[in-house]
Amino acid sequence: xxxxxxxxxxxxxxxxxxxxxxxxxxxxxxxxxxxxxxxxxxxxxxxxxxxxxxxxxxxxxxxxxxxxxxxxxxxxxxxxxxxxxxxxx
Amino acid sequence: xxxxxxxxxxxxxxxxxxxxxxxxxxxxxxxxxxxxxxxxxxxxxxxxxxxxxxxxxxxxxxxxxxxxxxxxxxxxxxxxxxxxxxxxxxxxxxxxxxxxxxxxxxxxxxxxxxxxxxxxxxxxxxxxxxxxxxxxxxxxxxxxxxxxxxxxxxxxxx
Numbered sequence: 525x526x527x528x529x530x531x532x533x534x535x536x537x538x539x540x541x542x543x544x545x546x547x548x549x550x551x552x553x554x555x556x557x558x559x560x561x562x563x564x565x566x567x568x569x570x571x572x573x574x575x576x577x578x579x580x581x582x583x584x585x586x587x588x589x590x591x592x593x594x595x596x597x598x599x600x601x602x603x604x605x606x607x608x609x610x611x612x613x
Numbered sequence: 614x615x616x617x618x619x620x621x622x623x624x625x626x627x628x629x630x631x632x633x634x635x636x637x638x639x640x641x642x643x644x645x646x647x648x649x650x651x652x653x654x655x656x657x658x659x660x661x662x663x664x665x666x667x668x669x670x671x672x673x674x675x676x677x678x679x680x681x682x683x684x685x686x687x688x689x690x691x692x693x694x695x696x697x698x699x700x701x702x703x704x705x706x707x708x709x710x711x712x713x714x715x716x717x718x719x720x721x722x723x724x725x726x727x728x729x730x731x732x733x734x735x736x737x738x739x740x741x742x743x744x745x746x747x748x749x750x751x752x753x754x755x756x757x758x759x760x761x762x763x764x765x766x767x768x769x770x771x
Contacts (some may be wrong), residue, residue, distance in 0.1 A: 587641065587648050591658060594634060598665050603629075605618060605668060 527578055534574040536537050558603050567597030617671035634662035643732070652735035656742025663747050672754050681751050687744035693711040694737030698730060705740040707734045724748065 541564055548560035569589045576585025618624060639650075642655030667675040699710045707714035711724040712730025721729070 586648055587650060595661060598661055601623060601670055
């Protein structure tokens with residue numbers, strides 16, 4: 525029962541990733557693209573945690589998702605700074 | 614050349630986050646054989662903390678903390694730990710990286726010697742990966758211009 529709940533939650537987030545991907549590929553302007561990529565990273569993090577709940581090994585997947593959040597944060601900062609300085613990090 | 618950012622929020626957040634990221638990197642290295650992670654992944658996180666500092670504080674400030682020379686020395690030092698443990702096992706009469714032979718030096722049972730040996734190797738790998746990632750990022754952020762070339766360019770401008 526609870527496992528099915530997490531499965532459907534993960535599937536719903538999985539479809540939302542594609543909506544964000546549309547904004548990332550066709551979105552007007554660079555700012556929309558950066559925000560879309562950042563949102564995809566956040567959704568991936570939650571999907572990883574849901575996978576951990578489904579496989580009953582949350583303590584493993586928490587580690588991976590924390591690294592994912594960290595690298596997503598650094599990537600977003602780098603992209604935003606690149607944009608601010610006009611092609612220079 | 615990477616410059617310091619004007620935004621005080623990003624600078625403060627990066628400075629406050631850096632020690633926590635490094636503690637987490639050490640946890641990933643130390644806990645590599647019980648959970649996902651290990652030397653390479655921990656080294657990448659450790660390198661990412663320095664890269665975050667470099668992005669937010671500029672390359673001059675980052676070079677005061679960790680110069681390019683020091684990054685190169687660290688990368689060699691990590692490799693020295695790795696190959697030193699391997700050769701030590703070879704000297705003790707086993708195969709290369711056969712940690713069980715270290716039990717006579719460490720005065721523990723062979724199973725614990727294997728655990729300690731792989732921990733030492735992972736520390737070496739982590740140091741190397743951190744230093745090499747930082748060195749690559751230094752090269753990218755300076756555009757491949759060496760420090761002595763930079764002084765020459767400034768003289769030519771004058």
